[in-house]
Amino acid sequence: MPRLALKLALSLAFAIAGTPSVGLAQNAPPTPPVAAAQFDYYVMTLSWAPGFCDLGGKDTSSPECAEGSGQGFVVHGLWPDNEFRPNPEACRGQDATPADLDDEHGVYPNDRLAAYEYRKHGTCTGLSAHDYFATVRSVRTRLKIPEMFRAPSEQLKMAPEEIEQAFMTANANLHPDNMAISCSNGELVDVRFCLAKDLSSYAVCRKVARHTCQRGSLVVAPVR
Numbered sequence: 001m002p003r004l005a006l007k008l009a010l011s012l013a014f015a016i017a018g019t020p021s022v023g024l025a026q027n028a029p030p031t032p033p034v035a036a037a038q039f040d041y042y043v044m045t046l047s048w049a050p051g052f053c054d055l056g057g058k059d060t061s062s063p064e065c066a067e068g069s070g071q072g073f074v075v076h077g078l079w080p081d082n083e084f085r086p087n088p089e090a091c092r093g094q095d096a097t098p099a100d101l102d103d104e105h106g107v108y109p110n111d112r113l114a115a116y117e118y119r120k121h122g123t124c125t126g127l128s129a130h131d132y133f134a135t136v137r138s139v140r141t142r143l144k145i146p147e148m149f150r151a152p153s154e155q156l157k158m159a160p161e162e163i164e165q166a167f168m169t170a171n172a173n174l175h176p177d178n179m180a181i182s183c184s185n186g187e188l189v190d191v192r193f194c195l196a197k198d199l200s201s202y203a204v205c206r207k208v209a210r211h212t213c214q215r216g217s218l219v220v221a222p223v224r
Contacts, residue, residue, distance in 0.1 A: 032134040034198045036126035039080035039088060041203035042195045044139050046073040048149075049109075050221035051187040064109045070223050072149050074109045076190060077117045078136045080124045083207050093123035100129035107137050139195060144170040149220070156220035158188075160213045163220075167191065176209060178202035183213035188220045 035042075049057075049072060053065035064071035081087050096104075096118045101111045108114040114133070122132035146166040148156070160181040168174045174193070179202075182189040194205035 030138075031199050032138055033127065033131050035080065035135075037080065037088070037091070037124055039124070039197070040082045040085075041080075041197060041205055042139070042199075043079045043081045043205070043208055044136075044143065044193045044195060045076040045079070045190050046140075046143070046193075047076040047190045048072065048188045048220065049074050050223055051184075051189050051219075053224065054187060054221055055184055055189065062109050062113070065224065067224050070151055071109070072151060072223055073145055073191070075107055075136060075140055076113075077121055078132075078139060079121045081194070081205065081208070083205065088124035090120050091124040094129070095119055096122075096129035096133075100133060103130055104133035104136070107133060107140060135199070138199060142199075143193060146170045152220065152222050154222050156222075157217050158220055159217055160215065163188065163191065163218070164212075174202055175204075177204050177206060178209070180208045180210075180212035181218075182211075183215055183218050186215060186217075186219055188218050 049064040049069070053062075057065050063069060064074050079087065096115050100118075101114055104111075104114045108117065118129050118132055122129060125132055125135075127135065146169065148166060160183070163181050164176055164179060167179065168176075178194050180192045182192065192208055194203040194208055195201070196203045
């Protein structure tokens, strides 16, 4: 079935089932302050660490690429995004302090990435580094990773639609037009999720969704 037809069929199935629009996990920690800056929605990107490492990430000496790390999906970033306007980047604001980075420990793979992500994307939310990292943590806690991706010890081969479906099964009210699968050289690179600014629901983001991987099958590399 062509990808567009499959997306329409899945969306219709959700509509027939009467799925409500609000959908992030309801047992999540308290929601941080709502971003004050002007943008349409957030994009949370979870990198598949084994794929990132295979495609050059190991040269960065990031800890998720170390043998025995056991890392699967890790936070790459939470980005303010616009559907029709340019995405904001590197806005005015203070850099994250060491105390701010202490707050985010356990969210990003390393402090260097956390500091970079706040400077490039977090400053454009209007949130302090403390509140931005709290927002990232809240979103990551709410997103459920399908069991098959927890720590696969062997290589998987899956169609992008199958990866999407696995996440939709694990996360209530997540639809194909709320997400995208990214690939490179036939490997899974990351999964992107669009969320409302107030984090109350997933957001429709056709700009993001239409760039999902178009390959018939992807390699999901095993954890290290």
